[in-house]
Amino acid sequence: MYINSKHRIFGLDIIRALAILLVLCSHSTLLLFPNQNNVYLTVTQFFGTVGVDLFFVLSGYLIGGILLKQINEGKVTVKDFLYFWVRRWFRTLPNYFLILILNILLFYFLHEKIIENIFYFFAFLQNFSSPHPGFFTEAWSLSIEEYAYIVGPLALLILMTFFKNCSKKTLYIVMSLVIIIIITFLRINYHTNHDIISHHDWSKHIRKVVIYRIDSIYYGFLAAFLAQVFHSAWNNYKKWFLVLGILLFIGLHSCVFLFNMQPENSQLFFNVFYLPLLSISLLLFFPFFSSWKTGGPFKNTITKISVLSYALYLINYSIVLLTIQNFISVEGTPLVIKFLILLLYWFLSFGLSYLLFKYFERPMTNLRDSSFFK
Template identity: 80%
Template sequence: MYINKHRIFGLDIIRALAILLVLCSHSTLLLFPNNTEFYITVVQFFGTVGVDLFFVLSGYLIGGILLKQINQGKTKFKDFLYFWIRRWFRTLPNYFLILVINILLFYFLHERVIESIAYFFVFLQNFSGPYPDFFTESWSLSIEEYAYILGPLILFLLIAFFKNISKKVLYITMLLVIIITITLLRINFHLNHDIVSHHDWSRHVRKVVIYRIDSIYYGFLAAFLAHAYYASWQYYKKMFFVLGSVLFLGIHSYIFLFKAQPENSQLFYNVFYLPLLSISLLFFFPFFSTWKTGKLFKNLITRISVLSYALYLINYSIVLLTIQYFIEVESKPIMVKLFILLAYWFLSFGLSHLLFKYFENPMTKLRDLKIFKQ
């Protein structure tokens, strides 16, 4: 398996934790699709946190790449184009392959193609409205793709028009423009829409591009702080960990103690909850970025991290929904459920390994061809 020697183990822990949270959450949807008991809801909640971990981690890593590019004086359009090419070779091949497989699988099982399928090929399926009930993992990929395009493009334009201003100042300006704009869009949504349930809020706010891409740019901000104030970032890592824990537990204690839900606490959910969640998760990054451990544990975590993108794309729409189509899982005895659960995890990891080894990794390596560096 291809493992880059420059990987940061602590960030691999975050990535592995994020995908494992998602898989655990989806496991409850497989076994107990209609169960709303408290412990099931808690597991599913941590699955949503896993996706937010992916968002802030992506922003942290991509923001760091942009800052390195700025420090090296690579701020011409061809430099930003090469940045996009590298991201697209990392993300798009897997996405389009799994999208086509989903289309074929859906047609085989249901003998039809969903409406507006073309939107999925340009990441418009959830740009400004609720996502369709198809290939549901794609909602987060749309957010990431637009975040990769929007921020660097604004940064390039700022550098081109304000040549005498520090590029790091322009980097912060780009972040503030995007974060403030997205916040205003959520405020506008709050003032003009009524949320009737958590599911309604999730479809119309949490999973919509124009209300969510700021989550990734909080990661960009953390990358800037880590680079500009590295000594403090490391020295106060335990304090940041405590602050992150207090903030994370605080906002969710508020939800639990006051039974706050999107329908009765709309301002909190529409405007404040998602940014506070992102910030609380980022407080853990200084601590994890220096985490070290034994070789065996390290190899396991790194391998899960390497497979995380393939796992995210495959585990639900392809594996879980196919199992549910052929088997009425919820009514099965506990031992049968356990077997089905093991099959779900085995198929998810097995297919992800094949996808990574024979498609994702070879496609990613193409970005290093000389033709793209010229």
């Protein structure tokens, strides 16, 4: 698999590869121990959720950087923003719609049912303001990312239209902060009017709903601004930021563990503060990793995993894991059989993702660079 690494930042490839591997490890526990619950499984599954948050803040950091680059180059017309959206959509939508259609066909083949309100998935409305359905469950995070890509740049374009004399970078910050504040108030409103009865309930109604989560992307926007405007401090204090991020991450979850904090007994903390603090702790790692330009002996492997991460995320659960579970029961099977099932899951996930990337995703992303779209 040929990869043009000229413009890639190895440290960010590490973050992306780590994020998808955490997700795969988490899903592996669901495959092998679907009805079991212990501290080891809980920790592994927790880091899987952290992997998704890594994707959120990384997406915000990269997309925010692209918007800032457009601002610096004076590319702030409606045409420029349309070109920005076309490039993003050619990167994300073809894979999504292909896997969505495959999921619909696979679900019908296995269960002879058609999902109710399936058309919501084609507009990313399935979890816009309510819990995500039980079908194609990994799509919840894609809805959050897609709306974040639309809302922020559109708000920025509107601000620049009405405040032509203001600094474009100032308006970029205003846009990011206003969206973060609005989403925070929406979570406060939910907290005021609803009771959370379990961690699953919190995850379903808060963590996986668009209008309560897109602020995670915009924390990444703020980090992109800081990285550009305060470039010297971003690089000079990168190790200190890394240490601070580790301390915040460990401290945050140590409090959760030591004080037995759960969404049902610490609702204000989880509904309003936990997810932003998690995003900030992860972004504090970025000064260190965003300056990591070269790799060691595992560079090619890490870069390939990073490149396949989007395809892996789409394929590994609904397409591979649930299909395996439909035909193979792991309950009461010997450990060696479970190991073989695990190998099958990882082999199919990477193999199908490679095929998706090579024969569909990469041709689509190459098409966006054609002269027609420029």
